Amino acid sequence: MRSSNARDRATVDFNMTPMIDVTFLLIIFFLVSSHLAQQEVQMELELPSAETGSRSDDQTRRVVVNVLPQGTILTGGKRVDPGELQRIIEFERQQVGENLEVRIRADRHVPYRVVEPIMIAAARAGVWRVTFAVSPRERTG
Numbered sequence: 001m002r003s004s005n006a007r008d009r010a011t012v013d014f015n016m017t018p019m020i021d022v023t024f025l026l027i028i029f030f031l032v033s034s035h036l037a038q039q040e041v042q043m044e045l046e047l048p049s050a051e052t053g054s055r056s057d058d059q060t061r062r063v064v065v066n067v068l069p070q071g072t073i074l075t076g077g078k079r080v081d082p083g084e085l086q087r088i089i090e091f092e093r094q095q096v097g098e099n100l101e102v103r104i105r106a107d108r109h110v111p112y113r114v115v116e117p118i119m120i121a122a123a124r125a126g127v128w129r130v131t132f133a134v135s136p137r138e139r140t141g
Contacts, residue, residue: 060100060129061096062100063088063101063103065085066106068110071111085118089121089127093125100127101127105132105133106132
């Protein structure tokens with residue numbers, strides 16, 4: 001009987017190409033998504049001013065809703081109606097859980113009747129953390 005040696009055994013090699021491809025795709029995805037998220041928060045709006053308030057931590061997952069001066073509601077860079085906004089918030093809540101925040105960035109000249117449906121959509125989706133983006137007011141005194 002012939003004994004086997006190291007040359008007769010098949011060597012197992014790992015093909016690293018698919019893993020490298022996936023890694024680069026993930027890097028590109030996160031770079032693009034973080035850039036889009038920054039663009040949404042940096043949209044030029046004349047925010048209301050406030051003397052007091054607190055900054056929220058950046059670790060919280062949030063849905064940012066921009067309300068333009070004409071009353072147009074934008075989230076994720078696209079125009080949505082309150083019903084569609086509720087579905088978006090419900091989907092995000094299912095993904096994240098209870099720790100979801102809805103941040104409303106409304107122009108200071110937008111009437112409350114435009115902002116109210118956003119708050120109702122968040123409540124119907126089960127999200128109770130609704131915050132408003134404001135700019136700091138200079139204190140006089």
